[in-house]
Amino acid sequence: MVADTSTQINKPSIGDYLKNNIREYGLLIALVVIMLFFQILTGGVLFKPVNLTNLVLQNSFIVIMALGMLLIIVAGHIDLSVGSIVAFIGGLSAIMLVKWGVHFSIVVPLCLILGGLVGAAQGYWVAYQKIPAFIVTLAGMLVFRGLTYLALQNRPIGPFPKDFQLLSTGFVPDLLGFLGPISFSTPWIQFQQSLIDTSTWSVLWPDPQLVMVQWTINNVFALAVALIAVAFFIYKSIGNRRQNELHGTENEPFGFFVAQMSIISAVAIFFGFQLSTYRGLPNVLVVMAVLIALYTFVTTRSTIGRRIYAMGGNVKAAKLSGINTERLTFFTFINMGVLAALAGMIIAARLNSATPKAGVGFELDVIAACFIGGASASGGVGKITGAVIGAFIMGVMNNGMSIMGLGIDYQQLVKGLVLLAAVFFDVYNKNKG
């Protein structure tokens, strides 16, 4: 039977493969191009270890919420209330931690549960009363923002206990500290100035210079984790590919496989190295990485994930196939609430204060990340990796433009155009294919 099935499946040509997957490669390439672009524009600041660390800290909550939002969008809905949930849960955590002095080991799980309840409160109306999610969560956006003002009595609450702050400002201790710090020197190309003088908007000639640079690895553990992760990733991918060949499952062309693996590995190692020369792995990065892995697994391998895609693709057919579409919708909203609660606590810890205005406009960044990442507004289509890359594209643009000193005006303008361009790219591809 095995041999039989493998002979039936014609391998797609490289051209077909590129056409079918242009979205994913395009997205990865876009992220790399945007990063290089800002690296040049900011005169090399973007890839500095301090800034890379900041990039992770600033974007972690957008990435975390994008995971939940992707499920909601794939299911065919939308959630506009996440920014308000962020503020609401952040506020509640502050009240419990600061005013009541409850220990954070109780507050954190309690707040996650509260987030789930908030999600359930909205999911109920969407799933069982069939009110469009746009309306329900628009109401939720107002209601939870209002409740936040009420709960905080219009004043920020802070500062938080040290241990809670570590949630977003802490770093994983250097478990391999006995090996470091390691110092060495290599030749390196350096630009002395930015290519564009942003005060006058004049283009300057690049002035690359070959210099000797001394590198110091302060946190060996971070680099080790990056190397282990890359090794594991390569091992798994090769194993998967081999299994696929054995069972006649579709594989990507070998050239693409190698190129993709090389780029991802190089980026991961570079990233790990940069972090290791600063303070190591931020706690948030670990949380984020675990969640990304978990949600990738859920969307690609689990029955729940498959059913969400089927429901978003054709809710009537899914229902007639025996899928409990109401319960599934309900679940995606609870899930979103929990993730928004987590994001809310991370933000509160990062700012070291809960304010009623926290998270204003976050829903738009999160939704934009999903759409840039290739999710379809009509449901059924979208990938976790896409949403994560989409979130980082937004994050790098925010970060790069801030470093360049561009105001919020230009930032919004550029982000809006990038969103439109990304979605146009999707629609164009679809109509052409």
Next chain:
Amino acid sequence: MDNIILEMRGITKTFPGVKALDNVSFKVREGEIHALVGENGAGKSTLMKVLSGVYPAGTYDGEIYYDGEPRRFSTISDSEHLGIIIIHQELALVPLLSIAENIFLGNEIATNGVIHWPQTFARTQELLKKVGLSEPPATLITDIGVGKQQLVEIAKALSKKVRLLILDEPTASLNENDSDALLKLLMEFRTQGMTSIIISHKLNEIRKVADQITILRDGGTVETLDCQTEDVGEDRIIKGMVGRAMEDRYPPREPKIGETLLEVKNWNVFHQHHRDRQFLHNVNFTVRAGEVVGIAGLMGAGRTETAMSIFGKSWGHKITGDVLMRGKPVDVSTIPRAIDAGLAYVTEDRKQLGLVLINNIKENTTLSNLKAVAKNGVIDDRKEVKVASDYRSKLRIRSHSIYQETVNLSGGNQQKVVLSKWLFTNPEVLILDEPTRGIDIGAKYEIYTIINQLAAEGKGILMISSEMPELLGTCDRIYVMNEGRIVAELSKAEASQESIMRAIMRSGEKL
């Protein structure tokens, strides 16, 4: 009276895989009422869509002469310009707009985009008077009954200076009084010189009003009967509609019929949307192991609604009655429970209700029984691939791999994917709703072969079909439904197209 207003010559229209019209010719005299009859799928509506420009010139072969001149309509407004107005079976009125707004929709009495309301209302009142309505023009469409809505459609046609009025099943959803009023109106228009084409299944009505009757069958013209020169009886019409030509289109089968699998008793269902209207009345039927049971009936007879209301109450409300499997009552109140009870329902609308079109063959195949290829909620990729590949080769689904998106498959192959999905749930009774609709002859034969195999394996098959030859060719027993009731049960020996049609017509007249 012998002035020919419309002539269609050699019209051929093909859809992917199906020849809907094959060299059809059709002639209408000025000032007559011309009836167009035929079974479901005979090509009546397609022919009228060709005429009115819904299918633009160039997408079909053949010629249209109107007023003696060749015409090529590329949009509906081209034909409307010449006074050819079509009123479709599904009324094209906007429920929450007023009668006046609907009548002049797209054709407003306005200067520079500003609507002249007094004139609009005055004109509406005139038009309503012509069709015998006295409603105020500001009444919302949703507040008047279906019969009156039909008259508003006609008033709308009149507002466009209609010369040739085409009515597609105008009385299908009307009660007797409303139907009579409508037919009287048509006859009155005839005295004023207007020409009408009426598509209908109700042969008694056709006999009342028609001057000529053209019969279509399987996309071809059978004959045109002139009611003025001969007395055309219903049997004569039925004979023309049914014809004879149905050898070797169905694979042979030796029925081995076993115990009763599915039994439905006193099934009463109210309409999904019109909640106080009872739609199914005391439906009773059985399906035995190894048996293929057909349900015949016209559109709207309640066949699909019967199936869907049984399958997890996915249609209708206030559902009462019993469902028994192997003599034991089972709970079919939700779709997962119906599946557990051993039922499967292959929908008539595979694109909207059967498949997730943007998903591939593999994902669609396992959708209804995902837990069988998963452990603790994690899908076993290899198991799933094997299941999908097995069904793909067993049912001969033609595709380049199981990873092909189902949207890119032909109708027959899509249908096989839907069948795979339900076979993988391992049902005892399969309800097949129009399993061969819109697929070509070759694929039909393959579907019939699959049905035969399933019956041979001891499964019970309940087959709903609007194609009578198909039912006669595959079924061991046929129930006939009309107006939400089972009106006859025919054994294979008793069943013929005439006996089915007669059962439908007789019950229709009784009601």
